[in-house]
Amino acid sequence: xxxxxxxxxxxxxxxxxxxxxxxxxxxxxxxxxxxxxxxxxxxxxxxxxxxxxxxxxxxxxxxxxxxxxxxxxxxxxxxxxxxxxxxxxxxxxxxxxxxxxxxxxxxxxxxxxxxxxxxxxxxxxxxxxxxxxxxxxxxxxxxxxxxxxxxxxxxxxxxxxxxxxxxxxxxxxxxxxxxxxxxxxxxxxxxxxxxxxxxxxxxxxxxxxxxxxxxxxxxxxxxxxxxxxxxxxxxxxxxxxxxxxxxxxxxxxxxxxxxxxxxxxxxxxxxxxxxxxxxxxxxxxxxxxxxxxxxxxxxxxxxxxxxxxxxxxxxxxxxxxxxxxxxxxxxxxxxxxxxxxxxxxxxxxxxxxxxxxxxxxxxxxxxxxxxxxxxxxxxxxxxxxxxxxxxxxxxxxxxxxxxxxxxxxxxxxxxxxxxxxxxxxxxxxxxxxxxxxxxxxxxxxxxxxxxxxxxxxxxxxxxxxx
Numbered sequence: 001x002x003x004x005x006x007x008x009x010x011x012x013x014x015x016x017x018x019x020x021x022x023x024x025x026x027x028x029x030x031x032x033x034x035x036x037x038x039x040x041x042x043x044x045x046x047x048x049x050x051x052x053x054x055x056x057x058x059x060x061x062x063x064x065x066x067x068x069x070x071x072x073x074x075x076x077x078x079x080x081x082x083x084x085x086x087x088x089x090x091x092x093x094x095x096x097x098x099x100x101x102x103x104x105x106x107x108x109x110x111x112x113x114x115x116x117x118x119x120x121x122x123x124x125x126x127x128x129x130x131x132x133x134x135x136x137x138x139x140x141x142x143x144x145x146x147x148x149x150x151x152x153x154x155x156x157x158x159x160x161x162x163x164x165x166x167x168x169x170x171x172x173x174x175x176x177x178x179x180x181x182x183x184x185x186x187x188x189x190x191x192x193x194x195x196x197x198x199x200x201x202x203x204x205x206x207x208x209x210x211x212x213x214x215x216x217x218x219x220x221x222x223x224x225x226x227x228x229x230x231x232x233x234x235x236x237x238x239x240x241x242x243x244x245x246x247x248x249x250x251x252x253x254x255x256x257x258x259x260x261x262x263x264x265x266x267x268x269x270x271x272x273x274x275x276x277x278x279x280x281x282x283x284x285x286x287x288x289x290x291x292x293x294x295x296x297x298x299x300x301x302x303x304x305x306x307x308x309x310x311x312x313x314x315x316x317x318x319x320x321x322x323x324x325x326x327x328x329x330x331x332x333x334x335x336x337x338x339x340x341x342x343x344x345x346x347x348x349x350x351x352x353x354x355x356x357x358x359x360x361x362x363x364x365x366x367x368x369x370x371x372x373x374x375x376x377x378x379x380x381x382x383x384x385x386x387x388x389x390x391x392x393x394x395x396x397x398x399x400x401x402x403x404x405x406x407x408x409x410x411x412x413x414x415x416x417x418x419x420x421x422x423x424x425x426x427x428x429x430x431x432x433x434x435x436x437x438x439x440x441x442x443x444x445x446x447x448x449x450x451x452x453x454x455x456x457x458x459x460x461x462x463x464x465x466x
Contacts, residue, residue, distance in 0.1 A: 019225040028222030033144035038090040040381035052200035065142040065363030068305035070240030071124040077160040115175035154193030214451035278458035279426035292438040315409035326360035
């Protein structure tokens with residue numbers, strides 16, 4: 001048996017790179033933005049940049065945090081070296097039956113061509129939610145997919161070009177091209193004037209606490225090598241079905257100048273999951289009372305929805321979708337003195353501490369607190385949040401923690417050269433840690449607040465047996 005350990009951060013991978021892989025330079029064909037939220041009055045600001053000289057058709061899809069259903073989707077036709085900026089803000093709903101309820105709305109002052117999108121404010125919708133509650137709370141947090149569908153080699157280059165005016169040459173023509181009666185693409189030829197995508201997208205994300213003057217900046221996860229050779233896509237701007245399952249089903253390992261090794265999976269979504277796989281997640285926490293330290297951990301599972309429905313759940317997940325839709329996770333905290341302490345989480349329904357950790361849904365937040373903490377001040381006020389209490393009173397309030405998945409079922413692939421079965425352990429989880437501090441006397445009478453974000457570091461393991 002051979003065991004390979006691979007350590008990756010969301011923006012850095014040390015070890016093998018694969019055909020579907022996290023690009024350490026932060027650019028790629030697909031961007032996964034691990035978290036958006038408008039809870040607790042937060043705003044999410046996103047900027048997507050086309051770093052290439054090509055004109056691109058880019059799909060942007062917001063997915064709610066419980067089961068990853070699309071709540072807003074559209075296309076942006078990005079000219080060479082173009083940038084697309086948008087903000088997600090809390091807003092009151094205009095939808096009949098939900099008027100006045102707090103929801104999420106996207107705003108944009110960007111001139112790039114986004115046909116059919118109301119840039120002055122587009123409210124997220126429950127239209128495509130097919131399971132669980134359909135209340136607006138589900139829309140207020142989740143994650144974002146950005147997909148480089150295709151590259152133009154024809155008239156759309158001029159239609160999207162911003163020229164000297166900073167406005168698209170003919171965005172109206174792009175929108176008309178989707179007309180089902182007279183449009184080139186709407187009549188059934190959406191690939192006309194396009195060739196395979198070239199990648200090179202990158203994104204910057206800022207979670208802004210407007211009321212407290214805080215900003216949490218974190219990177220998107222960039223995937224490269226996602227599509228099979230000569231495969232590309234171009235779907236209607238309001239079609240949110242295009243997603244990660246269109247990926248090629250092969251990994252090609254290229255490590256340290258060695259001969260490349262191919263891994264073949266049953267499906268493309270397995271290849272994406274393997275690229276995101278984490279057997280262990282590592283980061284630091286800070287709960288120092290003298291600066292009112294707060295730490296929250298966001299866990300995002302962007303491929304989870306492809307492995308479960310009302311009838312079954314598939315590896316690597318084990319959760320029963322008819323019960324909790326949660327997978328077992330163990331969180332251990334270690335102070336800088338080296339003490340290892342097992343933690344528990346607070347079950348809001350049972351009103352008691354429970355010994356088993358859980359990561360539930362597509363987006364989950366763990367809020368770390370010290371024993372005896374009351375009121376649980378929160379950064380995100382997530383609707384899918386667990387309070388994680390460190391049980392040792394003498395635990396150093398600053399330290400590091402790890403999250404593991406003891407019940408996950410390994411993903412399996414085949415090495416076509418040796419016919420070996422390869423198992424990759426863990427769960428496909430990405431995420432970030434949010435930390436907030438308050439200095440109540442930065443200067444006499446002056447209160448100062450600070451916020452920061454960092455990516456979770458992940459470790460994955462591969463096992464092969466004859």
